[in-house]
Amino acid sequence: MILKKLLETACGLLAGLALFAIMVLTFLDVSGRKMLDHSIPGSLELTELLMVVVIFGALPLVSERGEHVVFDSIDAILPDALKKIQRALVHLLCASALLGLAWLMWQTGGDFVASGETTAQLKILKAPFIYGMGLLCGFTGVIHLSMMFQPLDHEDAEGGAL
């Protein structure tokens, strides 16, 4: 319970603050450019880096709350015992995919360290962000593993993109 609270606060703060920063940055950059003829140097690439933080910072929360889009049409006809096995397998599959992706992004991060690639204007190293993507994917994978054996009534998925 405490772990869950900690996760929600940490990831929430990370992703939420990054999103707030993108909003303020875009606002200041645009109004500065249109009204004072002064844009914020490197605001585009800062937005790009912050986008990574928003997406991958919030990913553990999406998984933890079961907000990924799923078909649940056959849920009504499945007996509970079968449902439990099915949920465990699905979480195992998601976890494997995310841990695999984490490994892949970690490798990619290594490539970025080797090439020393930075953003064009502010010369910020990209590698730490790629490593961060990898870490947060891995973390999300672990969350799926931890959800393999949770009781069924825990689910209250509802996406809100449309």
Next chain:
Amino acid sequence: MIEALIGFAAIFGLALLRVPLAFSMGLVGLVGIGLTRGWLPALASTAQVVYETGFAYTLSVIPLFILMGNFVARAGLAHELFHAAYTFIGHRRGGLAHATIAACAGFGAICGSSIATAATMSKVAYPSMKKLGYSDALSTGVIAAGGTLGIMIPPSTIMVIYGIITETHIGKLFAAGVIPGVLTAILMMVAVVIMTSRDPEHAPAGEKFTWAQRWAALRGIWGVLLLVVIVLGGIYGGFFTATEGAGMGAMGAFLFALARRALNWKALFEVLVESARTTAMLFTLLIAATIFANFVNFTSMPMELKEWITHLGLSPIMIVAAMMLIYILLGTVMEELTMVLLTIPLFFPIVVQLGFDPVWFGVLIVMVIQIGLISPPVGMNLFVLNTLLPKVGLTTIFRGVWPLVLVLVITLGILLAFPSLSLWLPSMMD
């Protein structure tokens, strides 16, 4: 061809087993590329898609519009909109239902989400209708259907996503949605007139207001108008790009919510995290859909499908009409966003090759999504209302909404037959 078909079948199979769609699409795409092109290219291209989708400035338009919608919903601007509409048309029979549709249209102009529009309106309009004795079927049907105006009237999250995956101008898509959105609202009101004439006691007239009261109510919606002028006016007038407009809109909506004391630290945190979560969920789908689309494009399916369709000898408009029919049928049982992400790599090249305007096709796609969102048995807007108004059963909502599903299908037919309804406004932007 056969590889791609197996891929589609695998996605549906996995999805039926309740594997989240993003994971189904991504895994099938990865394995598909791995088996046809080799595993090293598959891993490399996957890493590249993840990296490029993450680090993309233009994609920040998605979270910014989501954030704007969530701030607007929190700020309580919907109350003023509904009240203003009510003072003008509330005294007619079914007046509250008409006011709900008008308020949904107005709310759609500052919010790009159908679900958020329906959810917000259910809190504002449903209690008023209940108090006057409106039937639950009529009130929930109107709110569910009116809510779908949120994605046709700009800004619109789904138009942004369509614009990104097909590389279509988002500003033009927004402009294209205005007339179809208003037309849909008008036709819905006509349907309400017909429905209430058959069952007048369940849609009594409200009180009548003086013109002084009406003007006072109109002054209450200046905040909404200001946001519309800045964001949509700015994008349409070429003053902002869509991304810039979204940033200005989100900031504007934030300031409104702040000024109206609708935000404390907790509420602000909730809005930010909720928007970030929706963003992450969408980007997972977007990344997975791109990986899958890469696989499909490696196969011969898009080409062969194109040839097969040209050999059918159907007229181009018939082909698009057939696609729309497929969408309507799929939309009754499928989640609409997935439906579009899965089919666009196949349908879009055909539509472009037939010589149709991608902007027009985008409007049609939004329309079929609107239909899918309220067509039973699986319609997201219906489920949202069912969750927010647990005392109203799903069957009651189904009963109220089906005439309006019909209205949307008719509107789709009109938009199909008269492309200029969608294309006239964007053509002025060149």
